[in-house]
Amino acid sequence: MSTSSDQVATLSGLSAAELRGAGELAARFPLTPNAEPATAASHAEIMGDLTFGVAHTDHMVRAAWTPQEGWHGHRTEAYGPLTLSPAAAVLHYGQEIFEGLKAYRHADGSVWTFRPGFNAARFAASARRLAMPPLPEEDFVGSLAALVAADERWVPDAEGSSLYLRPLMIATEPFLGVRAAHQMEYLVIASPVGPYFAHGFEPVSIWVAQDYHRVGPGGLGAAKTGGNYAASLLPQQDAYDKGFEQVCFLDAATSTQLEELGGMNVFVVDADGTVRTPALTGTILEGGTRSSILQLLRDAGRTVREETIVLSELLDQIRSGEVAETFACGTAAVITPIGRLAGEGFDVTVADGRPGPVTTELYTALTDIQLGRRADPHDWMYRIV
Numbered sequence: 001m002s003t004s005s006d007q008v009a010t011l012s013g014l015s016a017a018e019l020r021g022a023g024e025l026a027a028r029f030p031l032t033p034n035a036e037p038a039t040a041a042s043h044a045e046i047m048g049d050l051t052f053g054v055a056h057t058d059h060m061v062r063a064a065w066t067p068q069e070g071w072h073g074h075r076t077e078a079y080g081p082l083t084l085s086p087a088a089a090v091l092h093y094g095q096e097i098f099e100g101l102k103a104y105r106h107a108d109g110s111v112w113t114f115r116p117g118f119n120a121a122r123f124a125a126s127a128r129r130l131a132m133p134p135l136p137e138e139d140f141v142g143s144l145a146a147l148v149a150a151d152e153r154w155v156p157d158a159e160g161s162s163l164y165l166r167p168l169m170i171a172t173e174p175f176l177g178v179r180a181a182h183q184m185e186y187l188v189i190a191s192p193v194g195p196y197f198a199h200g201f202e203p204v205s206i207w208v209a210q211d212y213h214r215v216g217p218g219g220l221g222a223a224k225t226g227g228n229y230a231a232s233l234l235p236q237q238d239a240y241d242k243g244f245e246q247v248c249f250l251d252a253a254t255s256t257q258l259e260e261l262g263g264m265n266v267f268v269v270d271a272d273g274t275v276r277t278p279a280l281t282g283t284i285l286e287g288g289t290r291s292s293i294l295q296l297l298r299d300a301g302r303t304v305r306e307e308t309i310v311l312s313e314l315l316d317q318i319r320s321g322e323v324a325e326t327f328a329c330g331t332a333a334v335i336t337p338i339g340r341l342a343g344e345g346f347d348v349t350v351a352d353g354r355p356g357p358v359t360t361e362l363y364t365a366l367t368d369i370q371l372g373r374r375a376d377p378h379d380w381m382y383r384i385v
């Protein structure tokens, strides 16, 4: 009963060729250097032992918004705590959005980001859904360029490592009434990171949540906003307790269709080479990695389908061998093979628990482009330094 659709990605954003140069855009966020940056010793200690999302760099980017002034106060300054009223709307009603992307060091020392225009477009789309003012896309890219330029020493060069960039927008207006706030703050912070999964490119085990949903029809699923992640934390914790690494969520309306993991999209590779991923129905976050994988597969002439994937059918297809590989993808973990899929009443192993050839090929292609090791025909890479 799966319905095939030719639905294509809805976000693409400006390509690197369409964006103004990083120096010009970064100048929109003038730098006041941190007077007390991390010492050389503490920098070396942090960079020598990178885990995901623990350390932060010396600077952050900021801008503010009010209806009267629009976006103003663009700047790059020392990383540090915020002053926020306890009545700030974000603390009560969760009016906030965020993004996640990486800066990569290439072998020649240059520093690049991957499809920042895509994330800029998604950030603007998330803003609209949360009744927040969209940030102009070139301001978004400029803010990344400004922070990376200020914190260039924090861009690692070890294989699998990068500088993770976290833009966010929060409603800062001190007002307890329930309505869209009239005061916003935009920030970007950065964190040098190693691989998301300590075990690297090895299959993960997934627990399929049947009692909990992350989002529902008409809700916030297509936006990158904190509430969706809050909804995923308890099922994620349950999955850990059961010995699984990640949770896969089903659609809230029928609890029969695969949607995505807490922070990654999912793909299925059929034994005949067809590649499938859940269609964008409004309850799934459209990933830049997902979009890029679809493009790479189409470039390679593969059959690609964005369609409904019914869990019971998928389990049968895995058992019969009709499905050869499954994998998850996202900026943080790039591409991660799924080796085991379990839930109440089922537990199946995919591809003997080993990374399959299509998954491996895609991982290599994508990371080669990101690290400047192969051609970039779609102008995805944007040079910052």
Ligand SMILES: Cc1ncc(COP(=O)(O)O)c(C=O)c1O
Pocket (backbone or CB within 6 Å): 100, 260, 261, 262, 263, 264, 265, 285, 286, 287, 288, 289, 290, 329, 330, 331, 332
């Ligand atoms: C819920 C969710 N789905 C999918 C993704 C993958 O998106 P991307 O490939 O743009 O990182 C992410 C990560 O941002 C996510 O949080």
